[in-house]
Amino acid sequence: MSRRSIPRCFNQAKRLSFPLPYSRSRPFSISAPRRMNPLMETSGFSDTQLQVREAIAKICSNFPDEYWAAHDESGEYPHELHAALSKDGWIGIALPEDLGGSGLGISEATMMLHTISESGAGMAGAQSIHANVYATQPVAKFATPEQRQRMLPNLINGKSRVCFGVTEPNTGLETLKLRTRAVRDGDNYKVSGQKIWISSAQVASNMVLLARTTPLEEVKKPSEGLSLFFIDFDKNQPGLELKKIKKMGGRAVDANEVFFDNYSIPSDSLIGKEGQGFKIVLHGMNAERCLLAGEALGLGYAALYRASRYAKERIVFGRPIGMNQGIQHPLADAYMHLEAAKLATYHAARLYDQSRTDETITLAAVGVACNSAKYLAAEAAFKACERSVLSLGGMGYAQEYHVERYLRECFVPRIAPVSREMIMNFVGEKVLGLPRSY
Numbered sequence: 001m002s003r004r005s006i007p008r009c010f011n012q013a014k015r016l017s018f019p020l021p022y023s024r025s026r027p028f029s030i031s032a033p034r035r036m037n038p039l040m041e042t043s044g045f046s047d048t049q050l051q052v053r054e055a056i057a058k059i060c061s062n063f064p065d066e067y068w069a070a071h072d073e074s075g076e077y078p079h080e081l082h083a084a085l086s087k088d089g090w091i092g093i094a095l096p097e098d099l100g101g102s103g104l105g106i107s108e109a110t111m112m113l114h115t116i117s118e119s120g121a122g123m124a125g126a127q128s129i130h131a132n133v134y135a136t137q138p139v140a141k142f143a144t145p146e147q148r149q150r151m152l153p154n155l156i157n158g159k160s161r162v163c164f165g166v167t168e169p170n171t172g173l174e175t176l177k178l179r180t181r182a183v184r185d186g187d188n189y190k191v192s193g194q195k196i197w198i199s200s201a202q203v204a205s206n207m208v209l210l211a212r213t214t215p216l217e218e219v220k221k222p223s224e225g226l227s228l229f230f231i232d233f234d235k236n237q238p239g240l241e242l243k244k245i246k247k248m249g250g251r252a253v254d255a256n257e258v259f260f261d262n263y264s265i266p267s268d269s270l271i272g273k274e275g276q277g278f279k280i281v282l283h284g285m286n287a288e289r290c291l292l293a294g295e296a297l298g299l300g301y302a303a304l305y306r307a308s309r310y311a312k313e314r315i316v317f318g319r320p321i322g323m324n325q326g327i328q329h330p331l332a333d334a335y336m337h338l339e340a341a342k343l344a345t346y347h348a349a350r351l352y353d354q355s356r357t358d359e360t361i362t363l364a365a366v367g368v369a370c371n372s373a374k375y376l377a378a379e380a381a382f383k384a385c386e387r388s389v390l391s392l393g394g395m396g397y398a399q400e401y402h403v404e405r406y407l408r409e410c411f412v413p414r415i416a417p418v419s420r421e422m423i424m425n426f427v428g429e430k431v432l433g434l435p436r437s438y
Helices: 047-060 065-074 079-087 106-134 137-142 145-151 277-313 325-354 363-391 393-397 403-409 420-430
Strands: 162-165 181-185 188-199 206-212 226-232 240-244 255-266
Touching (some): 047 106, 065 106, 106 325, 106 403, 137 226, 162 188, 226 255, 226 277, 277 403, 325 363, 363 393
Antiparallel strands (some): 181 188, 188 255
16 A cells, blocks of 8 residues: 555654543543544454554544434534645545545545544534545546546545435435436426435535436336436525434434425536436445444443443442442443444444445445445444443433433434335345345
8 A cells, every 4th residue: 555545644653652531520520532443352453444443533522422422412524624634635545646546445545434423422423524524425426527527626634525315305215206307408407306415515516416317107127217416506606405303312413304496517527427316326235234333332331331431430339330240240241242343343344445446346245235234233232222322321311421412313323314224124035035124
């Protein structure tokens, strides 16, 4: 690997020293880790992945629990974290070197988002750059050289941000039945339709958009007729309207309904061939499952770390509560589930990266691994977050201990971008050969 492949902040990250995360000046106050979480076993990772982990932990040490609690309360976007990460080149971790990226893989990007979440930032911190990492993967792979030069460098250097426009309110998980239309009009397309649950749309300057260029009634297969676009997302241009969605967790990152009404986009915003958008976008969807699995793992480890610290310090009936098997066993069980999900997650990320050069690794194999990893990590995170809240008892319900915030956020990877039930349908059909159930 060339030195250029390593983000600039790697040099600053070597031999870092982080103070202990627990403050004894305030009884039972669990603050965000100021060094990497000691609970996660790191053997078996590459040197590059460990360098990513160390460097990202250093950046995140400047954003304590109090920062994320305040942003969760106010709903204010974490612009400072995005600026810190883009300053040192991290936004382009998995994008080509000739565009200013680092040329690393989804394995390293998963470690980055895992570490951000684990630092105490949780899903909100990770989701603030999430789309910039995965939604740009199909653009980097399928766009023309001229398009890549025009579309990606400003995302890498932090001057612009991207959101991902796929989900629609009336189709949900039925991606092949999307109704948002992009109709050719001379040198432009006119986009009309509605998208929902679009994260970061309020701050995004671009959108990776999946829209139908041929009506569903006119195609032979539902997977045909969808096209992918990289568009300017100009809120001042006619035909574009946003409505913010109030939500349960991750409030620092906005979620939105987006309405298009003859919104004009240039024809050269089309990525790849017209009608081939679904095949193209799958390249990003498998990457997203790996990244989201990493974010879920980070959340679970963060919650478990706080619970185990509390259980060692909280004295009831003359003994630490962690001595009691009613506390100890559920936390140990949660840890083992996180470790198992970690192995599945980084196996999937490695398979995704290797499939780029190894033709023996099929898209189906990558899909099964990535979906399985997302499922297992989401379930392990939920177990860890729930048990952490219960271990803290009444204080687990208090905002100042932060685990309640993690519990609110851990539903995201269980629901999105595909539900647990649809993953089980996919594995049941594609792996076990069972009849299609939907």
